[in-house]
Amino acid sequence: MGDFIPDLSTVVALTDGTLRGATPLLLACLAGLYSERSGVFDIGLEGKILIAAFAGATVGILTGSALIAVLAAIAASTLFALIHGVACITFRGNQIVSGVAINFLALGLAAVAGNAIFSMGGRTPQLPASARLNGGDSWFTPMLEGMGRYGQAVEDIAFDQSIFVYIAFAAVPFTWWVLYRTRFGMRLRAVGENPAAVDTAGISVTGLRYRAVICAGVLCGLSGATLSMALNSGYINNMGAGRGFIALAALIFAKWRPVQAMFACLLFAFLNASESRLQGTEVLGFEIPVQLVQAMPYLLVVILLAGFIGQARAPKAGGVPYVKER
Amino acid sequence: MFSARTALGLMLGLMIGMSGPAMAEPGIVYSVGGKFDASFNEGAWRGAEQWAMETGESYGEFEIDGIAQSEQALRSFARRGYDPVVAIGFLHADALAKVAAEFPQTRFAIVDMVVEAPNVMSIVFREHEGSYITGVMAAMASESGVIGFVGGMDIPLIRRFECGYRQGAASQDADIEVIATMTGASPAAWSDPVRGAEITRGQISEGADVIMQAAGGTGIGVLQAAADAGILGIGTDSNQNGLHPGQVLTSMLKRVDVAVQEAFDEKTWSAGVVSLGVAEGGLSIAMDDNNAALVSPAMKAAADEAARSIAAGEIVVHDTYVDGDCPF
Numbered sequence: 001m002g003d004f005i006p007d008l009s010t011v012v013a014l015t016d017g018t019l020r021g022a023t024p025l026l027l028a029c030l031a032g033l034y035s036e037r038s039g040v041f042d043i044g045l046e047g048k049i050l051i052a053a054f055a056g057a058t059v060g061i062l063t064g065s066a067l068i069a070v071l072a073a074i075a076a077s078t079l080f081a082l083i084h085g086v087a088c089i090t091f092r093g094n095q096i097v098s099g100v101a102i103n104f105l106a107l108g109l110a111a112v113a114g115n116a117i118f119s120m121g122g123r124t125p126q127l128p129a130s131a132r133l134n135g136g137d138s139w140f141t142p143m144l145e146g147m148g149r150y151g152q153a154v155e156d157i158a159f160d161q162s163i164f165v166y167i168a169f170a171a172v173p174f175t176w177w178v179l180y181r182t183r184f185g186m187r188l189r190a191v192g193e194n195p196a197a198v199d200t201a202g203i204s205v206t207g208l209r210y211r212a213v214i215c216a217g218v219l220c221g222l223s224g225a226t227l228s229m230a231l232n233s234g235y236i237n238n239m240g241a242g243r244g245f246i247a248l249a250a251l252i253f254a255k256w257r258p259v260q261a262m263f264a265c266l267l268f269a270f271l272n273a274s275e276s277r278l279q280g281t282e283v284l285g286f287e288i289p290v291q292l293v294q295a296m297p298y299l300l301v302v303i304l305l306a307g308f309i310g311q312a313r314a315p316k317a318g319g320v321p322y323v324k325e326r
Numbered sequence: 327m328f329s330a331r332t333a334l335g336l337m338l339g340l341m342i343g344m345s346g347p348a349m350a351e352p353g354i355v356y357s358v359g360g361k362f363d364a365s366f367n368e369g370a371w372r373g374a375e376q377w378a379m380e381t382g383e384s385y386g387e388f389e390i391d392g393i394a395q396s397e398q399a400l401r402s403f404a405r406r407g408y409d410p411v412v413a414i415g416f417l418h419a420d421a422l423a424k425v426a427a428e429f430p431q432t433r434f435a436i437v438d439m440v441v442e443a444p445n446v447m448s449i450v451f452r453e454h455e456g457s458y459i460t461g462v463m464a465a466m467a468s469e470s471g472v473i474g475f476v477g478g479m480d481i482p483l484i485r486r487f488e489c490g491y492r493q494g495a496a497s498q499d500a501d502i503e504v505i506a507t508m509t510g511a512s513p514a515a516w517s518d519p520v521r522g523a524e525i526t527r528g529q530i531s532e533g534a535d536v537i538m539q540a541a542g543g544t545g546i547g548v549l550q551a552a553a554d555a556g557i558l559g560i561g562t563d564s565n566q567n568g569l570h571p572g573q574v575l576t577s578m579l580k581r582v583d584v585a586v587q588e589a590f591d592e593k594t595w596s597a598g599v600v601s602l603g604v605a606e607g608g609l610s611i612a613m614d615d616n617n618a619a620l621v622s623p624a625m626k627a628a629a630d631e632a633a634r635s636i637a638a639g640e641i642v643v644h645d646t647y648v649d650g651d652c653p654f
Binding site (some may be wrong): 017 | 359360361362363364480506507508510511512513517518519520523524525527528531532543546547549554569581654
């Protein structure tokens, strides 16, 4: 049995891994938040993550430029978000069906296009170093390193991350501010609860929802780019591995609120990061099985939702296409 | 409108397109992870390609998305007249047992698992013999005295793999610490490179400086994270030394390609179990320009000696299938 008081390096590694793992989840979760708060359910997060991961990797390999690759990832994801938008907002299609279609389309398209470009069956080669964004030495690193092990710890956790980590965690207060302190945010929340009232006030429901869906596209683009350009190098078939759905779970967990969403994502990421330590550890004479560690996030959602957090109420107009009264 | 009639018409149209091959040609069904996972499935594909090149004949192939598709894929191949139908990977075992009984005239083969039926050839590898050798090399290459192992799905096959690795490492250094982590408990664990990379970073933070992967597509993330951190990875199944030249100590080659060629060939196909190990040339260590500088002469000698001893039966590698829990 291991000692229960972790040492500094364990704490650093766990924190580091948690922040890293939470990033793609958090970005996707916030994407879902914008979309769903406006009344457009989005179970196509996973698909948008995949297509963005693929576009980021492909363009990164072809151009060697990280900036262009990230922009391509965002563009691809936004395009898919707009497909969802056209189907659900303009043509009032079923939002769940459209989301499922987006997931299938992205998975298939990435594999087919990837095979056509690289002939590796949908897998891409690795990104050149110039197109990776996996963090690195910052200019004041020497200063922190000079401050001994605690300085080193601060550097590892706070200043050695990939740019996506900073974007994701900055997006949380930003989203909070947008949602609760700006006119756009107020209207966004209103359109998800009572679109008729928003319409009566002379504001375009369609326009607002499109803007929300585009926000979701941009954030999913960043989430996908995190997977293929920071945490990994290159695209591998279905590399999202259900993160879009875990992000949705986190969103419900957080009752569609940004700060709580961050904590939910951090919790999931922490469980994931501690996995390599938990597995095979003996507690009270029993070895912790992989299955238990893996089921933990889902178990927690069920237990916490049922027992502590209470009912998670979705935006009232969510899933319902808006039909203007005549 | 999209009516029931349209749907029916579409399905009929698709079915007509699915006519079988003119002559009996072999069919291959890959496992989850895809044909180009740079690992297990890709080895199978290379074997099939090699066979096609040598014989000038063609073959049918299918990639399953999940375990649910396996039975459908195998049955459809058998019905369309493919012979033999080769299933790659243990995931197909249950489905194959069922389908093989339905088509007693069709020859089947499965790689990595045993299915008992009069028309099924089961080709299994004694992976633990190969991972013993990589364990020897990992222990010699490690400076920290801690080495890692990242498995894919938590199944007996991977546990046996891990045990061989532990035994090989312990044979060099009795005090070596081996951190072993499985990626998951479902087939998705074979294709999650992001999780693989995260587990690897976790092991590195615990001091591991040589990490072996046995995790299919997930393993690409393992080797990437190892290369990013400047430590050594060890590949599995296919030669992965070239993925990160100078950062992959070696790869344990599992000659799935040989297995597929044997299953495809009329002359070598035979019902029953074929077990390939170091002695049969089914498992070996990859040496090429990419890792030449990493493997010292002493290490090479130790690996060769281990291989020779295993082939000669002087070293018996612990087989968790037969001998029970891993004692290392």
